[in-house]
Amino acid sequence: MTIPDLRGLAGQPVIVGGGLAGVMTALMYDRPCVLLSSGPLGASHPAVASSMLAQGGIAAAVGADDTPALHAADTLAAGAGLCDPDVVERVTADGPDAIARLAAFGVRFDRAADGTLVLGLEAAHSRHRIVHARGDASGAAIMEALVARVRCTPRITVLENARVHALESHDGVVVGARVMMDGRDIAWPTSAVVLATGGIGGLFGDTTNPLGAVGQGLALAARAGAVLGNMEFVQFHPTALAARHVAGPLPLISEAVRGEGAVLIDEGGERFTTELAARDIVSRAVWRHMRAGHHVFLDARQVLGTRFATRFPAIDALCRAQGIDPAHQPIPVRPAAHYHMGGIVVDGRGRSTVPGLWACGEVACTGLHGANRLASNSLLEAVSFGTWVARDLSTLPPVTSPAPPRDMGAVAAVRPASHEAWRRRMARDAGVIRTRDDMREALRVFAPLAEGDDGALVRAMVLCAALRREESRGGHFRADFPQTAAVATASRLTLEDLREHAASFAAKADKMTQTPDNGVVA
The missing domain is CATH 3.90.700.10 (Succinate dehydrogenase/fumarate reductase flavoprotein, catalytic domain)
Structure with missing residues (x-):
């Protein structure tokens, strides 16, 4: 692809991610936009997005015996004190309309002979409220319909096999993205970047996520100065x-x-x-x-x-x-490793703490999931926040005289953000049950590499947040701190925080590993 092909796209919002959140944002936005997918966009390539692999479906209070209030109560209980009640109320109230929006885009949900939705039950839900499409292939069925709609929507330009490797900012405001396509590094000016890049399961040894789910969006946001939240909750x-x-x-x-x-x-x-x-x-x-x-x-x-x-x-x-x-x-x-409750801290419009940067889907920390996601709430969150991000983008004034994308030259292949030894280390030291000593040793490995390696950066931020939380809550369990604290406190972390705390933890680890004769324990 050459630069002249891209000139007509100058100034349009750039949506990064080919999963449900990214696709929904593009469909609900009412102006031209660019949708970047790290691989081929479509149902035949499930490795690109976790949305394709979803089996359970979407949680929504559409049953005769159900209400959004009951759905909200279950969500709050699962979240172990860290959900934002206002966000929970808003998302669960949107559940029935979210199902209707998807149906309007062509998603064919499973229905009984009388036309009513077939509803399943999952753990920690008090009602049958899981809406399925094509049985246990719900994610693929939903994405097939939405991708087909994207393909026939002229205002959405899809660029496949495109990766954002950096965000450009000026005076703390995002003003562009650096995009790798066809071996070229493209400087893409834009005043609106939406990150919908998915989770971090690929950083762990055993995961249900695509191995490419390595927290790319989290690293992009952190390096741009964004605040990340609840990173310890996996x-x-x-x-x-x-x-x-x-x-x-x-x-x-x-x-x-x-x-x-x-x-x-x-x-x-x-x-x-x-x-x-x-x-x-x-x-x-x-x-x-x-x-x-x-x-x-x-x-x-x-x-x-x-x-x-x-x-x-x-x-x-x-x-x-x-x-x-x-x-x-x-x-x-x-x-x-299945789902990351932490992510880029956003408000109800999907705006991050950095102007010009939005986030939705698993990469975002919206306040819905708290310390532990309620089953099948993730697809609902992607649909709801994708919609709300699109509506917020629609309020922005059009960019006048936008600068065109610029070819910055050939770019070397990106080093993988994960390899087997590192994945196994995260599974062992930051897995289902954690301890201070294990996490400190892992942080000593990853923190020195964080400046130049996105995978190491995200791993270090998860470990740092987990070390700071000296309690067990939801998806974060420490054998050395098995009790839950009386007060639930959300965690916040920036790249500067990581640098400060990683050095502190490393120093403590060094002190602990000294023997009386000052020899280091192997």
Whole structure:
């Protein structure tokens, strides 16, 4: 692609991310915009966005026995004291309209013979309120419809295989992005950048996310001076398929399977936890049982049996690819990094603390999830905040005489933000159960690399925030601080904070590892 092809796009908002939040922002915006996708945009390429892999569906209070207030109460309970009640009320109230907006864009939700929506139950929900599309392939079905609508919307320009590697700012205001396309470094002036780049699961050894989900947007925002919030809160899904031959993300065994009555057992057939407790509780129970030497399985034989393939066709296919027949065999499972509750701190319009920079979807910290995301609230958040970001962008005055994008020359390939040794270290030292000593040692590895490596930067910020939170709450559990503090306090972190606190933690670690004769313990 050459620069003349891009001149007509000068001054348009740049939306970074090809998942649900980015696509929804582009569709709801009423003027021309540019949508950047790090890979091919579309249903046949699920590695690009976690939205494609979503099985459970969207939580919305659309049932006859349900209300947004009940949905809000469940969300607040799961969030362990760190949700913003106003945001929770606003998002859950938007649930029914969000479903209607998606349907208007062509999403075909699963319905009963009488036309009513088929609603599923998931952990920590008090009502059946999970709206599905094509059974357990909800994310793919939703994205197929929305991507098709994007493709036929002339005001949306899609640029695929494009990555933003830096944000440009002037006097603390974002004024452009540096975009890598076709081996070229493009300086792209714009007064509005929307980050919808997804989560951080690819930074961990076991994850249900695409391995490219390495917190790119978080690093971009941090380097631009944005405040990040609640970075320590990582949700580990308790039932990822313990696959033997999977190089990428671990296949997810949806919470909806437990919602149907499947139970968690060990190799002796013994149940050891409550399957529909909040995800963090179930994940820790599974992790502890595994650390005690047990194998863990999800058993749907009694409640579904031969109906498993009909109720969960996509999961059935994933299991059979591993030589497992869920109708007659329990499914081996293990916890895996699944969702990041932290992110770029934004207000109700999706605006970050840096003018000119918006964020929505998993990369954002909106106040909805608190310390622990309620199942299937993430897609709802992406739809709602994508809509609200688009509406806010529509209030901005058009840019007059915008500068065109400039070709800054060839650019070298980006070094991967993750490799196996680092991923395993994060899974071990900042995983389901954490300790101060483990996290300090990991921070000593990543902090010195943070200035030049985005993956190391995000890892260091997660570790720093987790070390600062000396309690256990939601998705953050410390074996050395197992109690929950009486007062729930949200955490905030900037790049300058990281530099200060990383040095402090490293100094403490150095002091602790000195022997009486001043020799360093290996």
